[in-house]
Amino acid sequence: MIRGGRGIRTIAKVAAPGEGSRVEPGDEPDAKRRKVDADEASMDASKAAPAPEPPATTSSSGTTAGAGAGSTAQGNADEADGIDESLYSRQLYVMGHEAQKRMGGSTVLVVGMNGLGIEIAKNVTLAGVKKIVVHDDAEAKVADLGSQFYLTPEDVGKPRSEPSARRLAELNEYVRVEAHSGELLNKDFIKQFTVIVVADALQDTKLALNDMCRETGVCFISCAINGLFANAFCDFGEKFVVSDTNGEQPISCMISTIIQGNPAVVTVHDEARHGLEDGTLVRFSEIKGMEELNDHEPVPITSKGPYTFEIPVDTTKLTPFENGGYVHEVKQPKEISFKPMREALVRPGEFLLTDFAKLGRSELLHFAFQGLDKFRVAHDGAYPEPGNAEQCEEVVDHVKALVAAATEAKGSDADVLSLEDEDFDENARGIVVALASGACAELSPMAAFLGGVVGQEVLKACSGKFSPLNQWLYFDAVECLPDAASAPAPEDVRPLNSRYDGEIAVFGRPFVDKLRKMRMFLVGAGAIGCEMLKNWALMGVATDAANGGAIYITDMDKIERSNLNRQFLFRTKDVGSSKSTAAAGAAKLINDEMSIKAFEERVGTETENVFGDDFFASLDAVCTALDNVDARLYVDQRCLNYCKPMLESGTLGTKGNTQVVVPHLTENYGATRDPPEKSVPxxxxxxxxxxxxxxxxxxxxxxxxxxxxxxxxxxxxxxxxxxxxxxxxxxxxxxxxxxxxxxxxxxxxxxxxxxxxxxxxxxxxxxxxxxxxxxxxxxxxxxxxxxxxxxxxxxxxxxxxxxxxxxxxxxxxxxxxxxxxxxxxxxxxxxxxxxxxxxxxxxxxxxxxxxxxxxxxxxxxxxxxxxxxxxxxxxxxxxxxxxxxxxxxxxxxxxxxxxxxxxxxxxxxxxxxxxxxxxxxxxxxxxxxxxxxxxxxxxxxGSIIPAIATTTALVTGLVCIELYKVVGGKNKVESYKNGFTNLALPFFAFSEPIEVKKTVAGSLKWSIWDKIEIDGSEKPLTLADFLRFFQEKYNVEVNMLSYAVSILHSFFSNAEKRAERMKMTMPELVESVTQKPIDPNQKYLQFEVICVDENDNDVDFPPVSYRLR
CATH class of the missing domain: 1.10.10.2660 (Ubiquitin-activating enzyme E1, SCCH domain)
Incomplete structure (x- = not known):
């Protein structure tokens, strides 16, 4: 499981040569260690991207929203290749210099400045393309403010492209941003781009643009979000060359032996498996004996086990192997062929499966989105009205007609996609209705998720790095929807001409009111923290301060220049400022109704006077945006103590994961531990x-x-x-x-x-x-x-x-x-x-x-x-x-x-x-x-964890989808999803969280979420009273009682000491044993007990929560 910065890599530290004491073992973030002597594979430039040009650094007149970087941008860039390593440092460890240079010579057109379009444009701008052009002549509506973070109330009624371009330009001084209006279907206009992304258009427009991109050799991406449903499509042409399919560093292993034979058998040292797949090309170096292999051309391997493989080389006549040497994976460019959109609509081939619990869902949604488009064509581009059963049924009829036509066509063409009659059952019909009913809504978590996915696909088209989506992706989060018994009334989903109309259309007004009253604690204001705050501002989280809504955010770090490439709420002027304070201020610019308070405190035992009992008890949920495991485990324990949901996520380059922890339903974060990484002797x-x-x-x-x-x-x-x-x-x-x-x-x-x-x-x-x-x-x-x-x-x-x-x-x-x-x-x-x-x-x-x-x-x-x-x-x-x-x-x-x-x-x-x-x-x-x-x-x-903005956006979108479920009070584990993603492949997997383990002890059934509560606020209990409570209520004897690391009572302790302690109150006992006073603001003492029954059998008990005041 990838938990960004989760693992702690401990390496025994060596004394400074010749002097000083040995540095004690230390903790380092779990950044995967890479080989450093492998050159990045070169890429065939015939298709992947145009030759790099110097990045634009000055603004131009007209519709350009220039960065105005001038000599400052050039001065920060590396002289050798024009790359500013101080800005792109974390991204370069993911993309590499060659891919970054190709991106820096690419131009991108984003059609549609809705919530999805701005997310894509934001991610691509942060990544550092040469130029990005945004097109959208539609006038901004109030409802756009619920997903489009670069529109303000003052922009309502104006074309969406202009203010979007102006604010995008602030993100990256090396990227020229332009707003375009007018005709799109112009070949001379289209051919200037490396890739075109269509985020808001009818299918006929998408098809016409795709045809034109095919003619001009431009990569094409189509995408859409409608309520809790999303789709994406990629067409990078007949021959697209990928230089690196997975983004992993080439494997290198130390050789143990090479047995002479035909084929020859190679064995690697047993410190690590070779990890090579059949057909992988390898080369050899530094072999002593059998040196002829050192100069041999790359050869394919056949794996024979975790430590052995064969190579098709006759080594019987070579000098015998002596010792040493390395085997190195040799990455090869891969050519991929895409179908044009017209053909892929009819013959889509395999869909990218994201959730094995939803087999067949992609096929259904392929027709459902086309049915929705036909409805829009018939209604002048309008979506069905939320909750309008008649219009939803019209979409269902369109889908049925499409399925019937496909079934008829399949009779003469086996590659045509169709659905069997049993596939379009009542459940399938419900999915189509859900899509239709909320189709007008743009939810910011969905935009963040798909914006991360599509943003990376844009960068793949520009750089030729990583495997593109081939070709369709469908995604939904229908588990967020309320069940039939709690579904909102028709009048509760009607628009109010507010920024929350999208969420109202999907969830109803009562749900939105609850969201606005949420009290959230966000721990961390880095890349994930910034994206999370942006999402919450758009969602309306904690915007009803009068009724208790509040967000608390803490981060002790200051902003550095290298943060600006991912932590998009920050600007150059913020460098040196507090992350939490700057992030809070930027979030309020998106939605000034947010009630948010920033701290600069570390979350840990030393700050429990700040984040104490009252603080945690008042929260509705906690969200972690941390880069180390200890802090996560501490927050996890606090959430356990106060029964608070915890939303966790992490990234490592193109990889990301999310985990939702729900009290009394799922296991807690600390219940599953990653194995410790092997230390270096x-x-x-x-x-x-x-x-x-x-x-x-x-x-x-x-x-x-x-x-x-x-x-x-x-x-x-x-x-x-x-x-x-x-x-x-x-x-x-x-x-x-x-x-x-x-x-x-x-x-x-x-x-x-x-x-x-x-x-x-x-x-x-x-x-x-x-x-x-x-x-x-x-x-x-x-x-x-x-x-x-x-x-x-x-x-x-x-x-x-x-x-x-x-x-x-x-x-x-x-x-x-x-x-x-x-x-x-x-x-x-x-x-x-x-x-x-x-x-x-x-x-x-x-x-x-x-x-x-x-x-x-x-x-x-x-x-x-x-x-x-x-x-x-x-x-x-x-x-x-x-x-x-x-x-x-x-x-x-x-x-x-x-x-x-x-x-x-x-x-x-x-x-x-x-x-x-x-x-x-x-x-x-x-x-x-x-x-x-x-x-x-x-x-x-520096133990640098590779990071890119696209993965960060994706995981925060998934976390906020789970937040919808928490707010909705979902009480079945199958309603929630943990996510595991790798944008390089691309790979998506969603699974149910692990259900919390229940312990049965006699008549007592409990989980880690449960506590035995004892109230000592009115009359403090003595130790004797405390022990008597267990004897009388549970018929057990407490053999041992502990508080944190201190043993307060045990059957084997000195009898005189036991007798003395029996008369002490529980607070007196704790202070006496720990030699520390109890914080006057502390309301509870947490005890652990070990008990035996009348037959002297051990009986498991949950923790004991003793109320002080």
Missing amino acids: VCTLKNFPYKIDHTIQYARDWFEGAFAQLPRNANQYIADPDFVPRLDAQENTKVQTLEGLKSSLLTSRPSSFEDCITWAREQFEENYANQIKQLLHSFPPGMITSTGTPFWSGTKREPQPLEFSVDDPTHMAFIIAAANLRAQVYGLPECKDESVFRAHLPKVLVPPFRPKSIKIAANDRELKEQEESNKDMVDVSTAAESIVATLPKPADLADVKLNEIEFDKDNEENWHMDFITAASNLRARNYSIGEAGKYETKKIA
């Missing part, structure tokens, strides 16, 4: 790396130790008299920490920038020459293990020491970055002048290497044994006292304060990524590992 990072990921992590840990942890230790030593005594609890690292203090405050403390250069040069020699020489001294080349295999084989790559050269750019990059960071730590002036370095470096005396008589651990097991052995051999206390005796007294350092450098991956001027990139690549060079540029290094070192 410490010895691999320290001595035996074999992936670029390992060397980057090594460099990242070095940065943290040398420039953050070491100065932090020094500052604590100076300011805190208890710092050294506290080190007694860190027996394994105490001496190392003290040695780092001695180095930083005494022996290696710099007084000039030249001292910093000297230190950097010494670090180079120690880490890239001496340590490697020591390793080779301990494990000489050619060494054979006790099992008879070469020591330097498999994942152990034989290293080579580096010899420093001022003429090597990477060597100098390391020295310059390391010296400047060292200067920052000590508050010394920095220097960028390379001549200063070249002048000083020859003066640095580097002592010759002398091998030490030390044993280096070959694996983590040996490392642990060594640590245990060292405890016995080395008197830690004596060694520590010896070092402490040489340290300057803290009083003598009162005016000294070192700067603790916090890693910032996005600042190009602070040397952070320069250091990590150079340090990593030098280590990679030691071990003959392919080096990585700063761009890819930043992704791994």
Whole structure:
């Protein structure tokens, strides 16, 4: 399950080379680790997109809504390819530079500035195409304000294209946005575009546009939303070339053995399955023995198991395999053929299935949407009136006629789509009626969902990256509709000339009134948070403040430039501002009736005085927009305690997932845990790396130790008299920490920038020459293990020491970055002048290497044994006292304060990524590992989660569809849907949430949502009263009682202590045991009990909620 940023990747951190204490294991977002040495597959330019041109950066006259970027935009763009990496950084990790360049040379026409059209245009503009033209001569209506977030009440009565273009232009300074009016069906006009999207038109117009696109070689997309129904269609021509079908990085595996044969059998190391499918092309590299395969052309594989595959190569006459080597997947362009729309209407082929619970639904909706179009043609383009049974029946008759005609045509053409008589039953008729009755409505969650899907299809047409929709997609969310017993009366679905008319048409006025009174808590104001607020503003959530409606949003982060590509409520002027405050203000511009309060607090135990009992008790639902698992689990626990629905979503590049948690109905979020990701052994990072990921992590840990942890230790030593005594609890690292203090405050403390250069040069020699020489001294080349295999084989790559050269750019990059960071730590002036370095470096005396008589651990097991052995051999206390005796007294350092450098991956001027990139690549060079540029290094070192706006829009749309169900009080698990999507394929899967597990204990039946409630607000219960309550009511004995991590009572505790505690009230008992006062605003204490019955059998009980006040 993809839960954006959900998993925590823990890698054992390595001590900064030569000094400081070991950095403790840390948490990193679950960004999937990628190979970095695979080139992006090239793409046949014959169809996918026009040759890239420089992006427009200035506004033009007439109907252009220019960005006005001018030199600012050009100045931020990368000089090599015109791509602004600071803006597109998260997107580039999804699309790649080549696809981004193609998008930057593409032009897009969006026809229809309704809610769906503006969503598509917004996503495409954020992505960074060259130019987008919007067309819509229809006048804006009040009802449009319920889905079109770039229209205001002042725009009502004006053509929708003009204000839409003007506000779209604010999103991206690199994209030229134009509004077009007048004739569409003009070949000279059409042929200027890469792709045309039609979001609002009758079928005849769509067919005519598709015909013209076919003639001119322009990609065509049609889409529509009507109430809770949606469809999309793609036609990218007869021959469309896809450069990368799935967006995954090419697979690379380390080879274990290659058996000589015809065909040859290849086995990969068992640390991971090879993941290759039959027919996948592969190439080989770095093989020792059988080197002929290294130069062999790519060959297809046949999988024989998770770790083995065959290749059609006769290796019987090749030199025998010795060891090592890699197998690499070779991606191949794929050509796809599309049918024109006229043919695809009749012979659609297979539909993209989204929900296995709705088999046959796509076929039905294929006819239903055509029937709706025929109704519109007969009624001058109008939709059926909401709740008008006669007009709905007219649509049904059109559908029946279409089905009958298709059935007759199928007699002579088997490819024609038709429905059997039994397929058009009463249930099918109800689906058509539901479509017809709400067809006039544009619901913002549906627009967000389909706008994300279609927006990505536009980008596929522009870039040739990812597999296009081929060709029809139908989607519905009829589960949102009220059942027959609670269906709104006809008068409750009639329009009121309000912005909520769409929702009124589908759900009725009473439902909308309830929506407007909702009290919601949105945790996070990033990409998902921004999209969610936009949807809620359009839906009318919390717009009735007089009757309690309110939205609370919190986010402790500030806006950064890299956020602007996805977090679309923010603009350049907002950089540096609070995310929650800026998002709240932008949402109110969409709907000023919203009642919204912004916080900048982290959600956790330390802020329960802000988000306390009263706060959570007052909420109707909680929505998470978070990027880490701990915060999600905390919010999940709070929702459990207060029985509040929780709406959860996450993204990872083109992948997204949504989960709805409903009290007493579904399992909670924390009930299902992702398996922990395999950590990298410490010895691999320290001595035996074999992936670029390992060397980057090594460099990242070095940065943290040398420039953050070491100065932090020094500052604590100076300011805190208890710092050294506290080190007694860190027996394994105490001496190392003290040695780092001695180095930083005494022996290696710099007084000039030249001292910093000297230190950097010494670090180079120690880490890239001496340590490697020591390793080779301990494990000489050619060494054979006790099992008879070469020591330097498999994942152990034989290293080579580096010899420093001022003429090597990477060597100098390391020295310059390391010296400047060292200067920052000590508050010394920095220097960028390379001549200063070249002048000083020859003066640095580097002592010759002398091998030490030390044993280096070959694996983590040996490392642990060594640590245990060292405890016995080395008197830690004596060694520590010896070092402490040489340290300057803290009083003598009162005016000294070192700067603790916090890693910032996005600042190009602070040397952070320069250091990590150079340090990593030098280590990679030691071990003959392919080096990585700063761009890819930043992704791994910064734990960057790839992200794009389209996936974010899609998942928030799905979440808001589930919110409709929560507001509607749906009480059956089959009414709800968890979603799993991958826009790259494209793939959609929806399933029912897992029903909550029930526990039966005697006459008590409960789930994790239940609690035993005890009221101590009027008269506090003593512990004796509390235990008696269970004995009398449930005939059980409480063997153990706990509060959080504290045991308050147990059968095995001291009898005297038990007797003493029996007289205490429950609040007194909690404060006595925890040694902490209870917050005066806290209303409940949550207890856990372990009970036994009269036969001494364990009896499971739910948590106990004790009311304080």
